[in-house]
Amino acid sequence: MSKGVLAITEQLDGVFRKVTYEALSEGRRIADQLGCDLTAVVLGSNVEIIAAELGKYGADRIIAADNPILDEYLTDTYTNVISDIIASENPAVIILGASMQGKDLSARLAARLNVSLAMDCVVIRIEDEKLIATRPIYGGKILADIAMDTKPVILAVRPNSMGITETDCAGDIEKYDANIGQTNLKFIEKTLDTTKIELTEADMVVSGGRGMGGADFSVLEELAEMFGGAVGASRSAVDEGWRPHADQVGQTGKVVSPNLYIACGISGAIQHLAGMSSSKIIVAVNKDPEAPIFLKADYGIVGDLFEIVPLITEEIRKIK
Amino acid sequence: MEIVVLLKQVPATESFVGIADDKVSVKTDDVKWVINPYDEFAVEEALRIKEAHGGSVTIVSVGRDKTAEAVRTALAMGADKGILIKDTISEKYDGLGIARILAAVLKDIPYDLIIAGQRAVDDDNFLVGTAVAEFLNIPNISLVIKEEIIDGRIRCHRTIEGGTVVIESSLPALITTQRGLNEPRYASLPGIMKAKRKPLDVKTLADIGLDVGQFETSGMHIVSLKFPPERKSGRIIEGESAQVKVSELLRALREEAKVI
Ligand SMILES: Cc1cc2nc3c(=O)[nH]c(=O)nc-3n(C[C@H](O)[C@H](O)[C@H](O)COP(=O)(O)OP(=O)(O)OC[C@H]3O[C@@H](n4cnc5c(N)ncnc54)[C@H](O)[C@@H]3O)c2cc1C
Ligand SMILES: Nc1ncnc2c1ncn2[C@@H]1O[C@H](COP(=O)(O)O)[C@@H](O)[C@H]1O
Numbered sequence: 185m186s187k188g189v190l191a192i193t194e195q196l197d198g199v200f201r202k203v204t205y206e207a208l209s210e211g212r213r214i215a216d217q218l219g220c221d222l223t224a225v226v227l228g229s230n231v232e233i234i235a236a237e238l239g240k241y242g243a244d245r246i247i248a249a250d251n252p253i254l255d256e257y258l259t260d261t262y263t264n265v266i267s268d269i270i271a272s273e274n275p276a277v278i279i280l281g282a283s284m285q286g287k288d289l290s291a292r293l294a295a296r297l298n299v300s301l302a303m304d305c306v307v308i309r310i311e312d313e314k315l316i317a318t319r320p321i322y323g324g325k326i327l328a329d330i331a332m333d334t335k336p337v338i339l340a341v342r343p344n345s346m347g348i349t350e351t352d353c354a355g356d357i358e359k360y361d362a363n364i365g366q367t368n369l370k371f372i373e374k375t376l377d378t379t380k381i382e383l384t385e386a387d388m389v390v391s392g393g394r395g396m397g398g399a400d401f402s403v404l405e406e407l408a409e410m411f412g413g414a415v416g417a418s419r420s421a422v423d424e425g426w427r428p429h430a431d432q433v434g435q436t437g438k439v440v441s442p443n444l445y446i447a448c449g450i451s452g453a454i455q456h457l458a459g460m461s462s463s464k465i466i467v468a469v470n471k472d473p474e475a476p477i478f479l480k481a482d483y484g485i486v487g488d489l490f491e492i493v494p495l496i497t498e499e500i501r502k503i504k
Numbered sequence: 505m506e507i508v509v510l511l512k513q514v515p516a517t518e519s520f521v522g523i524a525d526d527k528v529s530v531k532t533d534d535v536k537w538v539i540n541p542y543d544e545f546a547v548e549e550a551l552r553i554k555e556a557h558g559g560s561v562t563i564v565s566v567g568r569d570k571t572a573e574a575v576r577t578a579l580a581m582g583a584d585k586g587i588l589i590k591d592t593i594s595e596k597y598d599g600l601g602i603a604r605i606l607a608a609v610l611k612d613i614p615y616d617l618i619i620a621g622q623r624a625v626d627d628d629n630f631l632v633g634t635a636v637a638e639f640l641n642i643p644n645i646s647l648v649i650k651e652e653i654i655d656g657r658i659r660c661h662r663t664i665e666g667g668t669v670v671i672e673s674s675l676p677a678l679i680t681t682q683r684g685l686n687e688p689r690y691a692s693l694p695g696i697m698k699a700k701r702k703p704l705d706v707k708t709l710a711d712i713g714l715d716v717g718q719f720e721t722s723g724m725h726i727v728s729l730k731f732p733p734e735r736k737s738g739r740i741i742e743g744e745s746a747q748v749k750v751s752e753l754l755r756a757l758r759e760e761a762k763v764i
Contacts, residue, residue, distance in 0.1 A: 256669070257669075259634075259643070260643055284664050291646075292637070292638050294631065295600060295638035299723065300723040300724035301599075304628065321626065322521050323517055323628065325731070326729050326730070326731060327730050328729050329726065329730075331724065331725055333723045333725075337723075368673055369671055369673050371670075372672055374664075374670070377666055377667055429649065430684075436541055436625075436683045443763045444757070444764070454517060458517065464761075466738075479737040481738055483756055484738065484739070485746075491746050495746055495747060496753065499750055499754045500764070503754070
């Protein structure tokens with residue numbers, strides 16, 4: 185009988201991703217409802233030290249596959265090792281964060297195990313012992329409730345959609361001797377901008393559009409810094425070469441769900457809305473009172489962003 | 505280089521997609537159909553690789569009669585031939601079902617490189633490309649913004665949160681696209697004329713030796729579709745000066761919205 189919830193964690197250079205805590209917390213909730221244990225899996229090198237932390241987010245057991253080859257994520261090595269763990273643990277539910285790595289891994293795992301996968305789900309519930317996952321489709325225009333019947337099922341949870349709950353659990357660590365298996369991929373190098381807060385995980389995002397009029401986004405950067413938030417951009421701003429592709433929010437960019445989204449000089453095209461309409465509170469600053477963004481914003485200010493945004497930054501500074 | 509592009513036809517994002525009376529399927533009668541934007545990047549990249557290394561580009565799609573238009577558009581962009589697996593109930597399969605059909609098609613054609621979109625903007629599944637690679641037992645690299653083929657291997661820049669990773673793979677391999685990879689070309693008028701004479705092979709599941717029933721259930725189904733809670737248009741903050749407006753905004757964010 186398959187039983188238990190298995191959470192696959194994700195860490196980068198010894199720091200867990202925020203979405204890992206979200207997946208663990210959700211995994212704990214599901215385990216409690218099913219009356220079973222939550223086991224966390226950690227892969228990487230020297231991960232035993234950080235693994236201990238996971239008990240705090242509800243893990244009863246922690247399987248640590250400590251191996252220098254697992255230092256960098258590769259689809260095939262990770263899929264090989266995790267499917268071995270799944271074969272021996274035989275869980276009913278596998279949960280992980282739908283980060284870029286999580287999406288890649290969960291898709292390959294679903295195909296290898298031949299089981300259902302709810303990609304990017306935002307709500308999970310259990311009804312008559314069946315798992316129902318809610319996931320946005322059509323760029324968030326429709327929400328689909330999906331019943332999942334296979335054993336196990338895989339749930340990839342969208343970043344910033346589920347709360348983090350701390351509950352002290354045993355968190356016993358078991359060392360796992362991983363068999364890496366066959367690999368056709370080779371890690372060459374990695375470039376990271378560690379000073380930046382990841383858009384999909386930020387609690388606050390301020391984005392600029394064509395209304396920025398140029399590559400100088402300093403007014404937005406100063407505001408974001410006040411909040412410890414991230415700076416995003418519309419596609420027009422990216423197409424102009426003002427911002428990198430990685431900053432694009434929308435249908436062909438990132439989907440963000442921060443507590444606060446401030447759109448500056450962005451008209452509010454449907455493709456942009458697809459990337460930010462699940463934000464909790466939306467503020468729009470635009471000089472055109474007819475801009476469609478105001479129809480989706482909780483609060484709007486009609487005005488020149490270069491006048492308004494610095495004033496917001498100033499006011500926040502006063503409060504802090 | 506034999507390059508295969510997996511292409512899906514989807515409703516244009518500005519089209520309204522309704523929910524049918526059965527509450528489990530969508531209404532797409534009034535939508536405009538386009539090539540999935542991420543698959544457009546795939547077609548463009550395939551053409552560039554062909555231009556640099558020679559070979560041919562084959563478009564493979566699972567869809568319906570009208571999907572032929574999307575495949576023809578890709579041919580007009582410059583692809584050499586198309587294969588359309590026509591199937592009236594393909595919408596009912598989940599991603600793994602579609603991936604199995606695509607893998608079955610690929611078993612019979614040569615390929616060195618397969619390019620898929622990272623996701624289709626209708627089901628937003630992020631699944632089919634990667635699953636096809638698994639079924640074919642070939643490596644995959646997803647979210648690629650740059651690739652180079654050197655000495656029979658492919659080296660890809662893959663986006664991750666906050667940066668990029670460079671990964672190399674043996675061929676054959678499957679890669680999925682990320683915005684930033686290229687700017688897709690438009691089909692030119694001569695391209696459109698030429699496309700009419702390019703081979704487009706339309707087959708049914710039975711033609712490729714598959715049984716329809718095989719894919720109908722694969723362990724997950726939609727129990728209901730709903731629209732997300734409508735975002736009400738909120739409040740335009742009025743005031744005699746920018747300073748007054750901003751002060752009121754901050755008060756509202758603190759006291760009403762409680763986000764600061
Ligand atoms: C297939 C496809 C995919 C797409 N994907 C995306 C996507 O992922 N993300 C995305 O954003 N777009 C996407 N788009 C593009 C989208 O349709 C819009 O073209 C784009 O979002 C417009 O960007 P914008 O709002 O910055 O520019 P505009 O529409 O030009 O709006 C600029 C706004 O700035 C205001 N403004 C100007 N100056 C000032 C000032 N000084 N102060 C205040 N306000 C000012 C103007 O009033 C105007 O409302 C996509 C389009 C297609 C066809
Ligand atoms: N019906 C289909 N026919 C051909 N390719 C498809 C089909 N569905 C999905 N794909 C490919 O798989 C990618 C990811 O789709 P999805 O997993 O549905 O988000 C798409 O961008 C296409 O490249």
